[in-house]
Amino acid sequence: MTPLRADAERNLRRVLDAAAEAFAEHGPDVSVDEIARRAGVGHATVFRRFETKDELIAAVARQRIAALQELAEEALAEPDAGKGLNTFFRAAAELHASGRGIYECLERCVGMPEARELRRAATELVRRAQAAGAVRTDVSAEDVLALIGSAINAGPRRWSQHLTIVLDGLRATS
Amino acid sequence: MTPLRADAERNLRRVLDAAAEAFAEHGPDVSVDEIARRAGVGHATVFRRFETKDELIAAVARQRIAALQELAEEALAEPDAGKGLNTFFRAAAELHASGRGIYECLERCVGMPEARELRRAATELVRRAQAAGAVRTDVSAEDVLALIGSAINAGPRRWSQHLTIVLDGLRATS
DNA sequence: TACGAAGTGGACTAGCCAGTCCGGTTCTGG
DNA sequence: CCAGAACCGGACTGGCTAGTCCACTTCGTA
Helix, strand or coil: CCCCCHHHHHHHHHHHHHHHHHHHHHCCCCCHHHHHHHHCCCHHHHHHHCCCHHHHHHHHHHHHHHHHHHHHHHHHHCCCHHHHHHHHHHHHHHHHHCCCHHHHHHHCCCCCHHHHHHHHHHHHHHHHHHHCCCCCCCCCHHHHHHHHHHHHCCCCCCHHHHHHHHHHHHHCCC | CCCCCHHHHHHHHHHHHHHHHHHHHHCCCCCHHHHHHHHCCCHHHHHHHCCCHHHHHHHHHHHHHHHHHHHHHHHHHCCCHHHHHHHHHHHHHHHHHCCCHHHHHHHCCCCCHHHHHHHHHHHHHHHHHHHCCCCCCCCCHHHHHHHHHHHHCCCCCCHHHHHHHHHHHHHCCC
């Protein structure tokens, strides 16, 4: 694939930025027209770079997944597993809070290899926290991820407290 | 308003049942055509009883709210406040698990007087549990409701455990 | 049973959205 | 600076959905 022309490159960036912003605000159901409008571009231009709207959603989701993957790697490098788990999810929550619509985009991309890779890393993070005694062992890693994921879904200035509470619940051995 | 003719009454029931079922399965975005098809009725018949689709959604939501309200009243009658809270949310979760699409319908109806009344009852339930020492007091009732609400959103055979964990977290005083 | 009111549903409208096409514009390499 | 390839976006298509209309059917009553 030959490199894009300078103007095409510029427009591609604008489209991706506009899409990320629009999806964050309104979820994956915003119209392509709205995204093109924000990007200052005709909507045909969007479809030239992305064959379908789903591919655009996937592209935006991939950006977010890459960021999360990096955070997960960092957390895995942390020697204290409990601390690593906490750090990762707090950072993820901060990303999440900056526009919850992206989450719905991610949900549509659970099958992507990148997403599965991220899931693998997150699962490992939980497994290590359990081995270190920071998380009760009578729940599956999947359950832990689901629980934390939903705590993170709280309002913009609530997720921190909610996360704390859920992590407390996960530490308890009732 | 004069009473409905027998056939109209029958069709109204069918429409409401079909709508509740369809909304539960697919959320409030299922088409009116699909609902009419399930009810074995032309879609114009739906619009004769409900001026807009939103009114149909509201009608279904009201049924669910009424059921929850009844559960809340029962829980408020329970002398042990912590137990009442637990019982109410377990029952609510069971309702919820039988079709999560209804939840999205409820979200669109938070402004309805019935919904506010239910919210009032649920808030009181939390307040009493806090007064009885069953729930930590450093979180608002609204936070508690949001937290439990998201725990309930877990998969069909997970919510029970998730609810337990969140309630553990809410009991802890970290 | 017969008649009018109430009810019905297929066909229609209007608006929105993803995706396509093509005549005109802009970039880039020689 | 010029030729032509790459790119652009307004206009178009087709499909889907909420909501309307009206010729026909069904129900309740006297």
